[in-house]
Amino acid sequence: MTDQPNNIEPDDAGRVRPFAAILQDINGGEFATQIAGDMQDLVTAVRDLGRKGTLTLKFEVAPRKGSSTALNVTARRDLKMPAEEPIESVFFADSGGNLLRDDPRQLALPDLRTVTRGQPDGGDLRRAGQ
Secondary structure, eight states, X not given: OOSSGGGOOOOSTTOOOOHHHHHHHGGGGXXXXXXXXXXXXXHHHHHHHOSOOEEEEEEEEEEOTTOSSOEEEEEEEEEEOOOOOXXXXXXXXXXXXXXXXXXXXXXXXXXXXXXXTXXXXXXXOOOTTO
């Protein structure tokens, strides 16, 4: 115990504490619960949309002011859900910069009407190849 500051005992022969155990200690386990929910939401969205997303965890460790042994551990999570497919439509611009569904340079066809045999205006109907 001669080389240890403030009477800190060495750990069990260099044993590394599992990260999951440390994660459970952050904010009483609330952070671990939040990222578990984030992961579940992310997996569901990726399966539904067929696109990738990310869950990034960032930990910052800093010395605690006024203590030579205590450390502040700050945990952050950044969830980026998959982007949905953009909605796309075709438009044409007129000379004034307005967007229109129909090309203003193309001649418009007259409105179509339904004609059946026996109607007064249906006399000039022909079969293909005649």
